[in-house]
Amino acid sequence: MTTGSVLVERQGGVAVVTLNLPGRRNALTLALKTELRDALAEVADDGGVRAVVLAAEGPAFSVGQDLAEHAEGLRGGGDAAFSTVREHYSPIVRSLLTMPKPVVAAVAGTCVGAGLGLALACDFRVFAAGVKLATAFSGIGLTFDSGLSFTLPRAIGDARTRELMLFPRVFTAEEAIGWGIAGETVDAGSVLDHARSIAEGLAAGPTLAFAETKRLLLASSGVDLDAALEAEAVGQVRCGSTRDHAGAVTAFLARERPVFTGE
Template identity: 35%
Template sequence: MTQSSILLEIDQGIATVTLNRPNNLNSFNVEMHERMREAITTIRNDDSVRVLVITGAGRGFCAGQDLSDRSVSPDQEMPDLGASLENYYNPLMRSLRDLPMPVLCAVNGVAAGAGANIALACDITLAARSASFVQAFCKLGLVPDSGGTWTLPRVAGMARAKGMALLGDKIKAEQAESWGMIWRCVDDEQLMDETMKLARHFAVQPTKGLALIKQALHASTTNSFDEQLELERDLQRQAGQTDDYREGVAAFMEKRTPDFKGK
């Protein structure tokens, strides 16, 4: 499927979604949200897909919301930004978090506002050395959204989260890596090569087991220790019933490379 604002390519188990409004720094408008929703639905319903890669076209990853898509002129009623979150951004963040596969993000330039929080919410995020992350909301009198107030304290710590959210300073990719916000910072020309190397790795891994790992890690942020132990028991029971577990054990015993099917 190819749409003007979202490009989707599926090849050898890897789905690549490219945010494709480069002249607007890939900022989101309603049409782009709708195309993104269609792309994620296609990915979820395609059993061949075992990993998702998200990146941006042109010189930036995503500048968040396209401000020109909303009117705030004095002679018109103010837009309901809560409705925008409820109808578009919140479903997007939930769908990315709940995808039963690894979600990789290649940040190829500035990631600002919701764009930064989309990138930080992915399972593994790589960024070009020239990339940066900006919590630009405070400069508009707004609150970080797209899960930003949940994600930032967890990936950067509360002190850094407050500094980023209240000051809106640009955080370069190398600093984001040193703070533990992203997995790796790489040279610009190596970004997609390194990202696709990871994607090819995940495309032949036990996808069902990886999805259960994601589920357990997400739940750990709110579970008590005893609740987490019980969840691990339940998820391990599911994992132990998969063909990939049987194949993994057989390959280990036979000293060969496993042939995981992702089921």
């Protein structure tokens, strides 16, 4: 599917969703945000897609909100400028975090502001070596959007998150991984291929179990021990009733490699 600002390519069980405004460094325009929101909803509901790659064309993954459009919205009043948080950013991040299949971010270039929010809402990240990242919000007098108040403290802890918001410096992918942001670095030219390879491996795995794992992790924040244990019990029953589980147990006992079909 080609919609202009966002491209969607399906190959086997993997869908690659690509931000496609390289001339604007994938600034998050209204068109791009709308198309991305709708594309992610579509691949989330597609039973033939078992893993997703979120990628970007050009030298930047995303420089965040298109500030020219934002300035125009400010001239139209606050509602015009900030309705996009509920209409676009929140649904996009919710889709990435709750999608019942793994999502791998292929971050081959600069990734700041809401672009960082998109990357952190994915389950795993492949970074170009030395790629530059930043929160950027306080530099223009704003606070978080794109789920960063939820994802960033979970990834790097509260203290480091506060530091990056109060003193919004540029940092590298290597620093971010050292702080606890899951991922790995590769040469810039290999980012998409490597991310696709990871997604292909995940697509061949127990995707229903992956979906349940994402659900449990998302629900774990703020619940007590009993609630967490009960959620695990429910999740095990759901996974235990699948053909993937029964087939994998049979394969294990026969000393064979399991084949997962997502059923």
